Ligand SMILES: [Fe+2]
């Protein structure tokens with residue numbers, strides 16, 4: 293992919309996002325726009341560290357920019373960040389790409405890679421038959437996405453009262469409970485399944501458990517240096533079970549460095 297192609301997609305993206313003038317959701321539109329650009333930056337950093345080609349780095353930046361495109365419509369039309377079968381940010385994003393013919397300047401191979409990476413960026417487990425050209429790029433995208441999600445939520449939980457941003461809290465209950473299944477997954481060093489999240493505490497632990505699916509040493513290093521797990525842990529109730537889970541994830545993270 294060429295720089296000019298990336299630039300013209302970025303210009304389109306900026307004007308698309310500007311079109312979402314919604315007073316109630318303004319902060320969250322900006323939050324998602326800024327997330328997209330930070331993921332662009334992170335994919336570039338990771339891509340360079342991993343010695344991807346310049347062309348692949350531009351392609352992964354383009355994927356990063358567009359990966360959450362569906363979030364804007366999801367937020368403004370449906371008032372949520374919660375994905376369901378009917379309303380999910382992947383399908384909304386893919387439909388928007390087609391509707392606006394955003395990938396017109398890409399060749400067919402690049403277009404397929406972009407679509408495949410966006411389609412599977414949020415799946416708990418990647419399908420085995422994923423296109424071998426898309427695989428390293430989607431791995432970079434998923435790591436960059438996780439790093440920035442941890443950045444956003446650790447900052448949010450530390451600096452805001454519960455209830456400040458119901459969208460970010462996925463409209464979940466602030467009961468102090470932690471679900472058993474969340475505990476089991478984390479102690480088994482497995483990412484928590486989204487369907488098992490019942491409370492905001494579960495959500496925090498799910499977000500921490502994303503570390504179990506990171507692909508690259510450099511990603512563990514960034515998360516460790518930024519102390520995201522510790523910051524989220526500070527905002528959780530200090531029950532024995534929670535301390536066990538934190539310790540399990542902390543040791544797992546340290547072992548990857
Ligand atoms: Fe996403």
Ligand SMILES: [Fe+2]
Nearest residue numbers: 327359360437
């Ligand atoms: Fe994302």
